[in-house]
Amino acid sequence: KQHPAVDVRDGTKPPPQIQVHALDTPGVEDTKGEDDEHIQNIIDAVINLGSLSALVMVTKCGCPITPAWKEQILRYWRQFPMMQAQWIFVHTAADPYAKNNPQRRKTSSFEAACANRVEVVTEAMQDLSKDKSFTAAHVFVECDVEDEEVLEAVLAKKQNNFFALIANFVAVRIDSLPFQKGPRLLEIDAGLLASLEAIIQASTETLVEVKSSLGRLLELKNKHAAETEHNRQKLLAVEMELRQIDHDGEVQNVQYFDETWGLFSYPKADIRLTSRHVIYTISVIDTTGYDNQYLQVESETATPMDEGTQLIEMTLVTPHLFTSMSGKVVVASKSRDVYAERVHILKDQHRELAHTLEEELAAQKLEEDLLGIRQEEEQHTICRHKIAGAMRDFIKAPWTCETYRAMRPFYDEAKASQGEYCSATSLRKFQRAWLENVPEGRDLAEQSVDVI
Numbered sequence: 006k007q008h009p010a011v012d013v014r015d016g017t018k019p020p021p022q023i024q025v026h027a028l029d030t031p032g033v034e035d036t037k038g039e040d041d042e043h044i045q046n047i048i049d050a051v052i053n054l055g056s057l058s059a060l061v062m063v064t065k066c067g068c069p070i071t072p073a074w075k076e077q078i079l080r081y082w083r084q085f086p087m088m089q090a091q092w093i094f095v096h097t098a099a100d101p102y103a104k105n106n107p108q109r110r111k112t113s114s115f116e117a118a119c120a121n122r123v124e125v126v127t128e129a130m131q132d133l134s135k136d137k138s139f140t141a142a143h144v145f146v147e148c149d150v151e152d153e154e155v156l157e158a159v160l161a162k163k164q165n166n167f168f169a170l171i172a173n174f175v176a177v178r179i180d181s182l183p184f185q186k187g188p189r190l191l192e193i194d195a196g197l198l199a200s201l202e203a204i205i206q207a208s209t210e211t212l213v214e215v216k217s218s219l220g221r222l223l224e225l226k227n228k229h230a231a232e233t234e235h236n237r238q239k240l241l242a243v244e245m246e247l248r249q250i251d252h253d254g255e256v257q258n259v260q261y262f263d264e265t266w267g268l269f270s271y272p273k274a275d276i277r278l279t280s281r282h283v284i285y286t287i288s289v290i291d292t293t294g295y296d297n298q299y300l301q302v303e304s305e306t307a308t309p310m311d312e313g314t315q316l317i318e319m320t321l322v323t324p325h326l327f328t329s330m331s332g333k334v335v336v337a338s339k340s341r342d343v344y345a346e347r348v349h350i351l352k353d354q355h356r357e358l359a360h361t362l363e364e365e366l367a368a369q370k371l372e373e374d375l376l377g378i379r380q381e382e383e384q385h386t387i388c389r390h391k392i393a394g395a396m397r398d399f400i401k402a403p404w405t406c407e408t409y410r411a412m413r414p415f416y417d418e419a420k421a422s423q424g425e426y427c428s429a430t431s432l433r434k435f436q437r438a439w440l441e442n443v444p445e446g447r448d449l450a451e452q453s454v455d456v457i
Contacts, residue, residue, distance in 0.1 A: 025171060026054060040187040041409065041416070044084065048182045048406050056176040060088050063095045066122055066145070070129045076188075079133050084185045086249075089134070090257060091174045092141040094126055095167065099145035101159055119145050140259060142170050142333075165294035166331070173290055175255075184404040193419050194400050197435055200428045201397040204456050208390040215383055223390070226372045230394070233365040240358040247351050250344040255337040256281045262321065263331040272330045273303070276319040282338035283313050289321065291332045299325040300332065388454045396436060396456065399445055411442035429457045 028050055031043050051057060060081060068074070082089065099119070103109040109118060123143045131139045144167045150156035186194065205227075212223050258281060262274035291300040300323055308316040323330040341348065409416075415438040419431060436456055440447065 025168065028054065040080075041190055042413075044080070044185060044187065045406050045409055045413075048084075048184060051179055052182065055180075056178050057085070057088055057091075058174040058176045059091045059093050059171050060085060061093045061095055061171075063097060064126070066096045066098050066100065066118070070125060075129060075133050078130070080185060080187070082134055084182065087177050087179070089136075089139075091177070092130075093167070093170055094123075094141055094143045096122055096143065096145045097148070099147040101147055101156065119143070138258075140261075142261065144170070162294050166292050169292045169294065173292075181405070184406050184409045186404070186409075189420055190416060193416060193431075196428055197432060198397060198400055200432050201393045201400075201456070204393040205390060205397070208386050208393065211386050212383065212390075215386070222372060223387075226369065229365060229369050229372065233362065233369060234398075236358055236362050236365060240355065240362060243351050243355050243358060247348065247355065250340050251348045251351075253339050253341060256340045256343045257335050257337045259333055259335050261331075261333045263329075264323075265329045266323075266327050271325070272323050272328070274321045274330060276317070276321060276334045278317045278319075278334060278336045279310065280307075280315040280317060280336045280338060281343045283309075283315065284342055285315065285336055285338040287317060288335045288337070289319075289332065290335065291330075293323075293329060293331050295328065299323045299328055300330055385454055389456055392436070392449060392454060393456045395445060395449060396439060399439065399443065408443065412438055414438065432457055 028047070030047050062078065062081075064074075096119075098105075099115070100106060101115045103115065109115075122145075126143070127140065130141065131137050144163055146160060146163045146167075147156060148160065150160055209223055209227065258278050260276050260278050262276065264272035264274050266272050287305075289300065289302060291298060293300070300321060303320040303322045305317070305319040308318070310316055317336055319334065321330065321334075415435055418434070433455065439445075440449070
């Protein structure tokens with residue numbers, strides 16, 4: 006079977022006119038408790054840039070992979086799901102000469118230390134991302150060169166590798182991003198939600214006491230609301246998954262290679278990759294940083310697999326004396342082709358869920374019309390129940406930066422109080438901020454009652 010031609014291109018340098026815009030962000034787990042403000046500013050800056058090509062995580066060699074480190078990485082992982090295939094880890098203080106660790110010269114090597122660090126970080130990323138196939142590019146740098154020509158050359162090479170990697174990523178257009186709440190905000194939300202759930206439950210019980218038939222109707226309404234919310238979340242999840250896979254973007258399998266030259270042999274690399282679909286493209290990208298292009302494909306075969314994919318085996322060689330080789334091989338297929346069966350299933354699910362949701366919303370509208378409460382106490386209780394439910398749904402719903410910006414004064418005060426005021430006071434202040442600053446709250450302002 007005929008296979009695509011291998012695209013061997015020089016990936017060592019960006020085009021002459023390329024510009025790299027670097028957005029230097031603070032780490033999360035900020036000691037001043039300003040993580041959420043940092044995330045808000047980062048989102049604003051990213052949307053202002055309009056696109057991203059890579060996420061670069063700078064970490065010091067030897068820095069332990071602690072739960073706090075994983076929590077920081079996980080927040081960026083969740084905040085930028087569209088960038089999960091375009092991460093670069095830059096490891097500082099690489100110490101190629103083992104100046105700070107003379108024992109390493111006796112028991113190991115710089116290359117082994119780098120490989121071990123890559124393995125540790127990759128295992129941590131696979132664990133926190135739940136993606137056992139996760140891989141990323143790694144660049145090791147040592148800035149303390151002390152006018153040593155060899156170390157300066159190594160640093161220059163690594164810098165070239167770094168910018169070549171970025172230049173060869175495809176920029177991802179970003180027009181909007183959700184705001185991911187941090188642990189402190191989620192802690193405040195948990196207290197608010199507990200109070201609101203208690204209020205919703207108490208108001209339901211009060212209405213049961215006032216009129217048992219009305220109480221039964223409200224219980225049914227709450228049940229249907231929960232079912233509707235469940236189906237809405239399922240529908241949103243289906244739509245989200247469809248957006249992630251039903252497109253012509255690439256799904257890649259990548260293998261990196263890095264071979265040094267020998268005194269009596271050219272550097273070679275054996276590549277073994279499996280395509281994600283029978284239709285695919287292959288790219289071999291050279292990131293050595295040399296002025297000339299020496300990398301060649303010596304041999305390449307494609308073997309059909311039982312599941313309809315292809316096993317690609319290649320041998321790469323740099324037939325030039327005293328010349329190292331490094332780069333990556335990318336086997337890419339369109340996401341829509343790779344997940345064709347899943348896309349078909351999801352579209353069927355979407356139609357069924359949309360129809361079910363439409364029927365449930367119609368049924369809820371009918372139940373709302375049947376309430377017909379005239380007594381003042383019943384009206385007050387219903388309004389209280391409705392406002393509490395709307396506030397609960399608002400807290401649970403995804404937020405934009407604009408939403409957080411509108412509610413930030415409340416959260417700043419709540420974080421500063423260190424729990425000095427009670428949950429009732431907190432809930433009243435939250436309701437006031439919600440009614441004054443958020444469109445959903447302003448729409449209910451005329452019929453609003455204190456939920457406490």
